[in-house]
Amino acid sequence: MKGGIDSGLNEGKVVQHRKANPQIKKAFCLITLFLILGGGIVAPLECERSQKSRDVRKIKEAKAIDIVVNEKNPQGPALSLRFEQDLSITEKLWIPMDLLVDEKGNIYTFYDGLKKFNSQGIEVKSRRMPTGQGPGEFQKQDACISRDGFLYIFDPPQRRLTVMDDNLEIQRIQKLDYGGMIFQTDSKGNMYFLNLKFIPKTTDRQKLVLTKFSPSGIPQYEIHEYEWGMVRDSKGIYHHAIYPPQLKYKINSQDNIYYAMSDKYEINIVNQEGILTKRILKKGLTRKITQKEITKYKPKSAGLRPVFDMPEYMPAIVDLFVLDNHYLLVVTFENDDDEPTLAGDLFDERGVYRARVQIPKYFSWYALVQPKKSNAVYKNGYFYTIESDQDEENFYLKRYKLI
Secondary structure, X not given: OOOOOOOOOOOOEEEEOOOOOXXXXXXXXXHHHHHHOOOOOHHHHHHHXXXXXXXXXXXXXXXXXXXXXXXXXXXXXXXXXXXXXXXXEOOOOOOOEEEEXXXXXXXXXXXXXXXXXXXXXXXXXXXXXXXXXXXXXXXXXXXXXXXXXXXXXXXXXXXXXXXXXXXXXXXXXXXXXXXOEEEXXXXXXXXXXXXXXXXXXXXXXXXXXXXXXXXXXOEEEEEEEEEEOOEEOOOOOEEEEOOOOOEEXXXXXXXXXXXEEOOOOEEXXXXXXXXXEEXXXXXXXXXXXXXXXXXXXXXXXXXXXXXXXXXXXXXXXXXXEEXXXXXXXXXXXXXXXXOOEEEXXXXXXXXXXXXXXXXXXXXXXXXXXXXXXXXXXXXXXXXXEEEEOOOOOOEEEEEEEEO
């Protein structure tokens, strides 16, 4: 799919309107196939079938929305941004899962339980995370850190929220009528999920809906929705895109929601009242996918269903990060997987494209087959990543200071 904008508006103008070892590779392929064939969405589907139907309002668009259209190249005066590594944490036989950072710079990750490291990289707390349905037990974990330092862990199959303090002690357990994936909270404790729903009058087509919920779990409004999942052709064969459109979103310190679809260079900004106030666009076409990438990332589908489809052009957006000065950093697919770094675009507080930057390459950066959180976090002037060596045998938690 081609990405980009073909509008003739002026630049920056505001208008109104793994090469892996065999064990890791085999496990990854099995997990991926399980998710693609439905294993990863059974629980949310069951939630959707059992929950009561409610009307939830959509976001509204401001009467005078700011639209900033940028050309393909940055606009002067030139800015620069570089990443200076100042911390690396690793352990033997370690594959950290998920990456969370609190306001004090403490780092949390899941692997053989939950681990907490202080800002110097020293492990200070750990907790077992057994599988089960009792208190302190989980079937799945989708976690985030609140602004006041509490750890929120949502268990989608059980629709249960567990809140822990900074000592990893359980403070409360809350059942939710709704839920989903890619869980985040804002400064007031409101919760955000990608909620999975069936498309009316269908049995095998779903949509994902980014929805805001109150702290008690009552839906407030729907921000964006899109169809997701496999598509069946006229012969009854299911197709799954290797790079299907996926939604990426972040919540800034003022509780504004920044979101974008990966297949279109368009970032939308919604305020805490649910009003779409701004849209940032960038012209240009994305690069073509390389044969090496096709060979590396396309699963073998002979004898299996679905068929895996590769695009001609790469998606537009990998992820986005909102910086402290209201600048916006957008990670793109401009660099291919042979490059040592990722390519990024830096936008100023007005939404004007100001610089092209090189970003540390974090683990599984290219993955769009399933909705998933990024293995990178921006927090208080630092960029945190989960990274691996070239053979994906050794994994690291790293921190970079933005200069």
